[in-house]
Amino acid sequence: MPPLKRKRDYARLIILLAGALPLILGTIFTVIDAHHTVRQQQVSAAKTLLSQAEKMSDSGWDMITSLRKYHYQPCNQIEDKLQLAGTLSAYFRAIGKLKDDRVACSSAYGLNPGSLKEMIMRDPPVTGRAWWSLSIAGTAGVPNRPAVIFVRQLPDGEGFWAVIDGQYLMDFMEAIGESRSYQLSMRFNDGAPISVGKVETVKNRFFDAQTYQTTSLRYPISVNIVAPGSELARAWRQVLFVFLPMAAIFSILLMILTANWLQRRISWRDEIRRAINGRQFTVHYQPVYNDQLQRCSGAEALMRWTLPNGTVIRPDIFISAAEAEGMIVPLTRHLIELIAEDVQDWEVEPGFHLAINVAAEHLQHPEFVSDMLQFVEKVKHQQFVITLELTERSLIKDGDAVARKLDALREVGIKVAIDDFGTGHCSLSYLMTFSLDYLKIDRGFINAIESLGGETPVLDAIINLSFKLRLQVLGEGVETPLQLLYLQQRGVVFIQGYYYAQPMSNSALKIWLKEKGPLPIHVEDHDASELHPS
Numbered sequence: 001m002p003p004l005k006r007k008r009d010y011a012r013l014i015i016l017l018a019g020a021l022p023l024i025l026g027t028i029f030t031v032i033d034a035h036h037t038v039r040q041q042q043v044s045a046a047k048t049l050l051s052q053a054e055k056m057s058d059s060g061w062d063m064i065t066s067l068r069k070y071h072y073q074p075c076n077q078i079e080d081k082l083q084l085a086g087t088l089s090a091y092f093r094a095i096g097k098l099k100d101d102r103v104a105c106s107s108a109y110g111l112n113p114g115s116l117k118e119m120i121m122r123d124p125p126v127t128g129r130a131w132w133s134l135s136i137a138g139t140a141g142v143p144n145r146p147a148v149i150f151v152r153q154l155p156d157g158e159g160f161w162a163v164i165d166g167q168y169l170m171d172f173m174e175a176i177g178e179s180r181s182y183q184l185s186m187r188f189n190d191g192a193p194i195s196v197g198k199v200e201t202v203k204n205r206f207f208d209a210q211t212y213q214t215t216s217l218r219y220p221i222s223v224n225i226v227a228p229g230s231e232l233a234r235a236w237r238q239v240l241f242v243f244l245p246m247a248a249i250f251s252i253l254l255m256i257l258t259a260n261w262l263q264r265r266i267s268w269r270d271e272i273r274r275a276i277n278g279r280q281f282t283v284h285y286q287p288v289y290n291d292q293l294q295r296c297s298g299a300e301a302l303m304r305w306t307l308p309n310g311t312v313i314r315p316d317i318f319i320s321a322a323e324a325e326g327m328i329v330p331l332t333r334h335l336i337e338l339i340a341e342d343v344q345d346w347e348v349e350p351g352f353h354l355a356i357n358v359a360a361e362h363l364q365h366p367e368f369v370s371d372m373l374q375f376v377e378k379v380k381h382q383q384f385v386i387t388l389e390l391t392e393r394s395l396i397k398d399g400d401a402v403a404r405k406l407d408a409l410r411e412v413g414i415k416v417a418i419d420d421f422g423t424g425h426c427s428l429s430y431l432m433t434f435s436l437d438y439l440k441i442d443r444g445f446i447n448a449i450e451s452l453g454g455e456t457p458v459l460d461a462i463i464n465l466s467f468k469l470r471l472q473v474l475g476e477g478v479e480t481p482l483q484l485l486y487l488q489q490r491g492v493v494f495i496q497g498y499y500y501a502q503p504m505s506n507s508a509l510k511i512w513l514k515e516k517g518p519l520p521i522h523v524e525d526h527d528a529s530e531l532h533p534s
Ligand SMILES: Nc1nc2c(ncn2[C@@H]2O[C@H](COP(=O)(O)O[C@H]3[C@@H](O)[C@H](n4cnc5c(=O)[nH]c(N)nc54)O[C@@H]3COP(=O)(O)O)[C@@H](O)[C@H]2O)c(=O)[nH]1
Pocket: 286, 300, 301, 302, 303, 304, 314, 315, 316, 319, 335, 357, 358, 359, 419, 420, 443, 476, 477, 478, 479, 496, 497, 498, 499, 503
């Protein structure tokens, strides 16, 4: 497949993925939200239901307590009172007295006395307790309607019972669960469940039913609420309708941003590659003054990019772009090819310094040392002292490996400088990690010089530090005679800046080196007066 088409397909895929991302994440979010919403509704329904069941239990136990007054009284004496109490109190199907496991008397008119087992249509639970309650499927008198029985047994074999009709609870449960098609059930102890709601017969394709179970803190009552898959699907659709337009807008925005980013990324890479092939890059050289020799003793190579239409792209822009887009290695290789061509006919003395900027990515590249050795080989007839300037624009990773590479290059005479010293956060760690020869003071510190006698503490500290570490110091960005004199007075030997010379083309440099290169730096009379303002 042609590389351009592959690149376009790749870009399309990334844009599609960027567009799909908010939709995928959003869908996951809506599913989670639907589960959460339904769970909240289940919790709230269970709470209401338990509270109602607890109120009924309170009534049941109050009734049992009030029956205590009929202790020792024969049934024929209290039957009327029981009937009155059972009829006038809400919820109750029947109330009565027990004698051992037999129903001794009852408020229910016409109920045949029999055993407790017969009345509740099952064995009474073995709880070992004097007080117990149980949900039951029905009673002998009303076998098809659930109920809840409350029992208190006294040590002498007498006891009291009260049966609350389950219909009250069922109506209440239906009122809570109907609108949401919930299936609700409630049990007192291990009794029969009192349930309402239909079991979902057709399973939802995407959502399983969600069950929530809880128990009362006051009574042995448990509640089970099953939300069918269709209910979850309904809650999900509701969230989706709110969320979908937002996700769609976000998705479109992300696609536009990704497309722009890719466009820029692809175009910077392509443009730089095209510019290398089209020889749009040139090298300018900025002379460096040696204050000891009182003449120019070197130059820094600085890349320039001019488009075919004459537009000049600033180095800080295209160097950063090349670093960001993985093009700095090919660009620096191109730079050293151009330098090798330029310097063929330079007329400089052996030992002339030639500085080139090297980016972190290139230092980490496996072919960095061989790239530099090839360059040394190409320009060896000039007997330059080549200096590699390391900046902190991007962090140098794997410092030990890089240090070994630099040591290998130093063994063949290449020098190493830290550029823009003091501006990044690693200046000091670079001093510890790498064997260095030069330290270039960033022009920000030089700009801070205000007078010869004044103090520039950070600048002075950097100069002193360099001397202590036996490093050569270069002051860069020197623009005024005051800055020059300040540095000279503090023993800074190498001076670079517009005051001495601006970066210039190869042809201009060759003329400049002949005419001005051997001369001491010239401070004009009117410049000198700036040093001593009246
Ligand atoms: N990895 C590479 N980096 C490079 C290369 N070529 C340039 N660069 C880096 O780009 C940044 C901007 O460079 P440039 O626009 O070329 O600016 C240089 C000088 O023109 C400028 N300078 C020099 N003297 C003065 C001065 O007196 N005043 C003033 N305002 N500016 C001055 O400073 C730049 C040189 O800086 P430095 O490299 O720190 O010595 C810049 O960071 C370059 O490093 C390249 O080929 N590869």
